[in-house]
Amino acid sequence: MKKEGQVRIPSGCAIAAVISRKGNKMSGELITNAMKPMHDRSNGLGGGFAGYGIYPEYKDFYAFHIFFNSRATRKDCEQLLKESFEIVQAEIIPTRKIPAITDEPLIWRYFVSPFKSVLKSLQIDEKELVARTVMMINTSVNGAYVFSSGKNMGTFKAVGFPEDVGVFYKLEKYEGYSWTAHGRYPTNTPGWWGGCHPFTLLDYSIVHNGEISSYDANRRAIEMFGYKCSLQTDTEVITYIMDYLIRRQNLTYKEAASIIAAPFWSTISSKDEKEKQLLTYLRTMFSDFLITGPFSIVLGFNGGLMALNDRLKLRSMVVGEKDDKVFIASEEAAIRTMEPDAENIYAPSGGEPVIVKVEEDI
Amino acid sequence: MGIDYMYPEFEVVRNRERCINCRICEKECANGVHIFNEEKNCFAVDESKCVNCQRCVCFCPTHALKIVKSDCRLRENANWHESTVKEIFKQARSGGVLLSSMGNPNKLPVYWDKILINASQVTNPPIDPLREPMETRVFLGMKSHKIKRKENGEIDCTVPPLLELSMPVMFAAMSYGSISYNAHESLARAAEKLGIYYNTGEGGLHEDFYCYGENTIVQVASGRFGVHNDYLKAGAAVEIKMGQGAKPGIGGHLPGTKIVGDVSKTRMIPEGSDAISPAPHHDIYSIEDLRQLVYSIKEATNYQKPVMVKVAAVHNIAAIASGIARSGADIIVIDGFRGGTGAAPTRIRDNVGIPIELALAAVDQRLRDEGIRNRVSLVASGSIRSAADVVKAIALGADACYVATAALIAMGCHLCRNCQSGTCNWGIATQKPELTKRLDPDTGSERLINLMTAWKNEIKEIMGGMGINSIEALRGNRLMLRGIGLNENELRILGIAHAGE
Numbered sequence: 009m010k011k012e013g014q015v016r017i018p019s020g021c022a023i024a025a026v027i028s029r030k031g032n033k034m035s036g037e038l039i040t041n042a043m044k045p046m047h048d049r050s051n052g053l054g055g056g057f058a059g060y061g062i063y064p065e066y067k068d069f070y071a072f073h074i075f076f077n078s079r080a081t082r083k084d085c086e087q088l089l090k091e092s093f094e095i096v097q098a099e100i101i102p103t104r105k106i107p108a109i110t111d112e113p114l115i116w117r118y119f120v121s122p123f124k125s126v127l128k129s130l131q132i133d134e135k136e137l138v139a140r141t142v143m144m145i146n147t148s149v150n151g152a153y154v155f156s157s158g159k160n161m162g163t164f165k166a167v168g169f170p171e172d173v174g175v176f177y178k179l180e181k182y183e184g185y186s187w188t189a190h191g192r193y194p195t196n197t198p199g200w201w202g203g204c205h206p207f208t209l210l211d212y213s214i215v216h217n218g219e220i221s222s223y224d225a226n227r228r229a230i231e232m233f234g235y236k237c238s239l240q241t242d243t244e245v246i247t248y249i250m251d252y253l254i255r256r257q258n259l260t261y262k263e264a265a266s267i268i269a270a271p272f273w274s275t276i277s278s279k280d281e282k283e284k285q286l287l288t289y290l291r292t293m294f295s296d297f298l299i300t301g302p303f304s305i306v307l308g309f310n311g312g313l314m315a316l317n318d319r320l321k322l323r324s325m326v327v328g329e330k331d332d333k334v335f336i337a338s339e340e341a342a343i344r345t346m347e348p349d350a351e352n353i354y355a356p357s358g359g360e361p362v363i364v365k366v367e368e369d370i
Numbered sequence: 371m372g373i374d375y376m377y378p379e380f381e382v383v384r385n386r387e388r389c390i391n392c393r394i395c396e397k398e399c400a401n402g403v404h405i406f407n408e409e410k411n412c413f414a415v416d417e418s419k420c421v422n423c424q425r426c427v428c429f430c431p432t433h434a435l436k437i438v439k440s441d442c443r444l445r446e447n448a449n450w451h452e453s454t455v456k457e458i459f460k461q462a463r464s465g466g467v468l469l470s471s472m473g474n475p476n477k478l479p480v481y482w483d484k485i486l487i488n489a490s491q492v493t494n495p496p497i498d499p500l501r502e503p504m505e506t507r508v509f510l511g512m513k514s515h516k517i518k519r520k521e522n523g524e525i526d527c528t529v530p531p532l533l534e535l536s537m538p539v540m541f542a543a544m545s546y547g548s549i550s551y552n553a554h555e556s557l558a559r560a561a562e563k564l565g566i567y568y569n570t571g572e573g574g575l576h577e578d579f580y581c582y583g584e585n586t587i588v589q590v591a592s593g594r595f596g597v598h599n600d601y602l603k604a605g606a607a608v609e610i611k612m613g614q615g616a617k618p619g620i621g622g623h624l625p626g627t628k629i630v631g632d633v634s635k636t637r638m639i640p641e642g643s644d645a646i647s648p649a650p651h652h653d654i655y656s657i658e659d660l661r662q663l664v665y666s667i668k669e670a671t672n673y674q675k676p677v678m679v680k681v682a683a684v685h686n687i688a689a690i691a692s693g694i695a696r697s698g699a700d701i702i703v704i705d706g707f708r709g710g711t712g713a714a715p716t717r718i719r720d721n722v723g724i725p726i727e728l729a730l731a732a733v734d735q736r737l738r739d740e741g742i743r744n745r746v747s748l749v750a751s752g753s754i755r756s757a758a759d760v761v762k763a764i765a766l767g768a769d770a771c772y773v774a775t776a777a778l779i780a781m782g783c784h785l786c787r788n789c790q791s792g793t794c795n796w797g798i799a800t801q802k803p804e805l806t807k808r809l810d811p812d813t814g815s816e817r818l819i820n821l822m823t824a825w826k827n828e829i830k831e832i833m834g835g836m837g838i839n840s841i842e843a844l845r846g847n848r849l850m851l852r853g854i855g856l857n858e859n860e861l862r863i864l865g866i867a868h869a870g871e
Contacts, residue, residue: 288527301494
């Protein structure tokens, strides 16, 4: 049987997210519990979380979370990292032995800082170096997989039900101002740790529920720009597209949303002249990145998150709020678990981005 | 009589009980197959002139006629086919190059027929085009990713010149001269109604049709017939024709008998002179020369119009297309070896070039490998026969398709493949007034609109089945295709998996 990455595996899913507009910290336990009522939306073949603001003591360093098959692979990979980065801290990510999670790989994290000399010789900025390094390790170092690479944020994922994954990674010990979570329902795979969500590059993380019908059009388009889709998952390609649009093309989150979930032409024609011009421009010039088919995604980034549905709203996604917090989930039940008194619960329309940013830089 | 005598290829079968001697068949056949003998009050027949265009069959009010393949055959030989032998007889007699029309009819693989399309089941819902929006609008031209912001932070929304199509199909180049005034009018009017484009071909643009300029692509071919400043400015885009799928490596040939009246005026050449366009453009002997012509045209049209470059699908097409993409062209048209023609040397038509499916797949992949696919749009051409072919072409990587033969068939063509004779009984590939009047532009354009509307609906159905509600999400989406009965090389070049994988 082919492994993930050698074959494309569609999957259904559950997603949840919470963010404090004021940047107040929440323990990872909150989001872990949110996944419990959505248990049946996963099938035990993948769960994961992304937390933002969780590494304040290392906030100036890129935090690489890496799965290794073996000690030898780890040594090789570390050697490779050291060519471009100073490793200021290397450690095993603490986990709990629980019966629900087995067969774990070696799970390490590194806090690193790129060498200025390398940046200068390659004539790129440090984010680009990090992105290239991640891509290089994931495609060419057999048995190593970087699953998190942002600053002051981290991804935690495993094969299992999401609520167990949270316990496994001791998420109650992490404090973040923003969390996203994912439970996976892949259709034909034994499940692989790297294939679980969130999928991340730099500080962009994506949790996604859906199966996009535009996959190969999007994949073949984004691969032109130096990205390599090694997993063949929707989440991977969406993350790369968002990275390309936002980091490399400097588009805003809203502009990027109007590319991947572009309004219908009939909607565009009903807008005022200026808006029409902008939407037509974005849709025409970046037409390869239109995503069709069902999806609900939460894109996490440093300082905020964006929730977005496909333009027909073929997947459930609701938003609620309470005080400084905004909640997003596939089902209202998940929101109620996090905050029984959540208010203003509503289902955003298809293609309508919900962008929440923390008020000050954290 | 003698060595060269060939028993006619077709026999006219007249049902005497049904025939009422109305003589319509006689009137309809410009080839003079049916001859009424008034003395005997019955028909004689000269089957040697019959091309099986079905005109008499279609217009016989009592259904008394049918055309059948003659069973007078040479002795069977799997190596020396009858057609081969007969062609030798013809050449031994005449010493001439054999001429043919329309696309390569030989038994060579049609890859479209070996590609199957996907549909959604369970994990992803199909979308119902009767109930949900389904978008087929396409923009052709350069797609620049360079975001420029104004001082206030707003994006500068200036776009490069683009063609906007309501659906990813256009009418391919067929010159005025090779086809009739009425055929051109039908195409122009249909293109305008449909929100797509038709192409003048290399014969210039009749002054009556300048009013359809917004839906016209004007062609500049090696003969430069009918090319002048107003002509370049009249169209929505300018197409440089470097080659044609039916006859890669050679120029065009319109016999002097078709260069009459307005055709001569439009082409800007004397009446009765053969219009022979040279094999190369004599100002383009290399890729850098092409760049100069592309930019000359852009200068002449104030950078307001996309420039297209049409090439025949030949062995090294991927590298050629890459060169064209870097030469400033906005749109590349690739014409496969099954593409039609009004006249081409038979040997060239039947033996030169490669299938559009393989060429398209190779070019799309090559441009992506080089990271320049968004710099140009790709138009696939050369025997796109149905909405399914269109969908497969888009999924392989085309932005749009050109159709010509399908459009001719919609206007009445029965594919008898004798366009070069100039006696098209359907009034399409002829300049004889008594024949051209048979094609009424009202009917012609209506039938073209019907055909394209039907295809558009079919494209929407197929897209909806795949869960795709906009055509751009289909473009290059090869995961939606599977091969059937293809070998590994073919699958690799097409970039698709085999059915069942």
